[in-house]
Amino acid sequence: MRHAHTVAQVRAAEQASPDLGPGLLMQRAARGLAQAVIDLLGGAYGRRVVLLVGSGDNGGDALYAGAVLARRGALVDAWLLGARVHEAALTTFRGAGGRVGTPGPATRGAAHDLVVDGIVGIGGRPGLAPEAIAALEAVSRDALVVAVDVPSGLDADTGRITAPHVEADVTVTFGSHKVAHLVDPAAAACGVVHLVGIGLDLPPAPVEALQAADVAALLPVPDRHAHKYTRGVVGVRAGSSAYPGAGQLCVAGAASGLAGMVRYRPVDDDRETARSVLAAHPEVVTGEGRVQAWVVGSGGGAEAARALGEALNARVPVVIDADALAAVERPLPVPAVLTPHAGELAAMLGISREEVEDDQLAAARRAADRFDAVVVLKGRRTLVAEPVGRVRVNTTGTPWLATAGAGDVLAGLTGSLVAAGLSPFDAASAACWLHGAAASLASAGAPITARAVAAALPEAVRRVLDAR
Numbered sequence: 001m002r003h004a005h006t007v008a009q010v011r012a013a014e015q016a017s018p019d020l021g022p023g024l025l026m027q028r029a030a031r032g033l034a035q036a037v038i039d040l041l042g043g044a045y046g047r048r049v050v051l052l053v054g055s056g057d058n059g060g061d062a063l064y065a066g067a068v069l070a071r072r073g074a075l076v077d078a079w080l081l082g083a084r085v086h087e088a089a090l091t092t093f094r095g096a097g098g099r100v101g102t103p104g105p106a107t108r109g110a111a112h113d114l115v116v117d118g119i120v121g122i123g124g125r126p127g128l129a130p131e132a133i134a135a136l137e138a139v140s141r142d143a144l145v146v147a148v149d150v151p152s153g154l155d156a157d158t159g160r161i162t163a164p165h166v167e168a169d170v171t172v173t174f175g176s177h178k179v180a181h182l183v184d185p186a187a188a189a190c191g192v193v194h195l196v197g198i199g200l201d202l203p204p205a206p207v208e209a210l211q212a213a214d215v216a217a218l219l220p221v222p223d224r225h226a227h228k229y230t231r232g233v234v235g236v237r238a239g240s241s242a243y244p245g246a247g248q249l250c251v252a253g254a255a256s257g258l259a260g261m262v263r264y265r266p267v268d269d270d271r272e273t274a275r276s277v278l279a280a281h282p283e284v285v286t287g288e289g290r291v292q293a294w295v296v297g298s299g300g301g302a303e304a305a306r307a308l309g310e311a312l313n314a315r316v317p318v319v320i321d322a323d324a325l326a327a328v329e330r331p332l333p334v335p336a337v338l339t340p341h342a343g344e345l346a347a348m349l350g351i352s353r354e355e356v357e358d359d360q361l362a363a364a365r366r367a368a369d370r371f372d373a374v375v376v377l378k379g380r381r382t383l384v385a386e387p388v389g390r391v392r393v394n395t396t397g398t399p400w401l402a403t404a405g406a407g408d409v410l411a412g413l414t415g416s417l418v419a420a421g422l423s424p425f426d427a428a429s430a431a432c433w434l435h436g437a438a439a440s441l442a443s444a445g446a447p448i449t450a451r452a453v454a455a456a457l458p459e460a461v462r463r464v465l466d467a468r
């Protein structure tokens with residue numbers, strides 16, 4: 001599991017480990033930072049590095065790392081941007097042969113290869129001071145940008161972007177991830193995030209991201225005594241005469257093999273739709289019968305509200321997607337997963353799409369609380385929020401997954417995991433992970449269809465299980 005802690009939690013953990021002492025923590029942080037820079041540049045000797053140094057410990061990390069780089073033969077400039085500077089770090093930096101200068105071209109000839117953003121870290125307010133903006137403009141556009149702890153200007157705790165900030169290629173963070181590293185839009189400004197362990201003892205994290213091993217541990221694997229009913233039956237109420245394809249895709253996600261059986265019924269009971277779904281998925285059963293979870297909504301049109309009412313009457317967990325989301329107005333009476341994109345969630349909360357996109361974490365949490373359901377806010381970094389609880393961020397996938405019908409596949413897959421016995425929160429977050437992994441497998445850098453994503457799900461499952 002990848003954990004993201006709040007600034008307050010990190011500060012408290014630092015206070016609670018006095019034996020480590022700020023000096024030791026900073027040495028560990030700076031060593032990890034220097035190593036990440038060396039890895040990125042393929043060495044240190046002769047590389048030109050500029051440090052943007054603010055007044056706090058973030059600048060101190062940059063200076064100590066700069067000293068390591070200078071001792072290894074890098075040509076390191078430090079531009080001091082704050083009214084104060086970490087004096088001990090500056091002394092070490094100078095002693096190692098680092099140069100202190102002012103914004104401008106590299107003091108030793110050619111442009112810089114890399115800039116270290118040590119302007120502000122977790123002690124920073126959002127935004128950049130004019131001198132920081134001027135310094136960033138003076139750095140060569142080709143230089144790689146490595147942010148120390150968080151790209152300066154971002155709010156570490158929310159994932160929001162409210163002011164000018166650094167765009168990093170790589171962010172090197174310490175002790176634990178912060179919320180901004182995982183949650184968009186801030187996460188997109190962090191580039192690749194590299195975590196350096198510094199030995200902090202941290203409490204449970206409010207935001208986390210499943211890794212392959214976590215998904216492997218969650219997945220239902222049939223034992224020797226399994227039969228289709230013990231593995232769970234998922235009911236799909238998707239697709240209609242207007243949108244028969246949504247029924248096929250939702251069933252394709254549900255029939256990936258993680259539940260024992262799929263029961264299918266078009267949202268509007270259209271016989272032609274049922275026939276087309278059966279033709280594409282002969283393993284599917286139509287007709288009445290018990291299910292352990294319902295998936296309702298994809299391609300349901302105006303009939304979706306009625307179908308949702310019927311599914312809720314069955315008193316089993318539901319996954320509510322697309323057209324059925326508009327019918328959700330109050331806390332749900334059964335365990336539920338809602339799978340809106342930003343526009344659908346905006347309509348549910350009565351706010352604008354921009355408000356959802358700007359503060360995705362708050363919007364997902366608010367909806368989870370209001371509807372007493374797990375909310376999957378779909379996007380580049382899909383969020384899965386449980387009511388008054390944790391949030392998981394999905395980190396798998398490819399931009400090619402932004403394709404029509406991909407959401408129908410996700411809803412069906414989520415339903416199959418709920419039917420197989422996972423909690424709505426685990427089912428939704430594992431489904432998002434597998435859906436993204438399957439998309440990457442199917443795509444391999446090329447365009448994909450939603451059908452291809454569904455077809456790649458068994459292979460994504462196999463790879464996860466092989467690795468456990």
Ligand SMILES: NC(=O)C1=CN([C@@H]2O[C@H](COP(=O)(O)OP(=O)(O)OC[C@H]3O[C@@H](n4cnc5c(N)ncnc54)[C@H](O)[C@@H]3O)[C@@H](O)[C@H]2O)[C@H](O)CC1
Nearest residue numbers: 014025026029056057058120121122123124125127129149
């Ligand atoms: N426990 C840890 O995780 C460790 C963290 N390390 C590093 O220390 C920084 C946090 O250092 P701190 O001195 O508390 O704060 P900053 O350097 O982030 O900011 C200092 C200072 O900057 C001023 N300021 C605030 N906002 C702005 C702004 N927008 N522009 C300019 N200046 C601003 C204000 O005066 C602040 O007080 C953490 O991120 C790590 O990099 C340790 O090295 C290891 C242990």
Ligand SMILES: [K+]
Nearest residue numbers: 117120150152
């Ligand atoms: K920084």
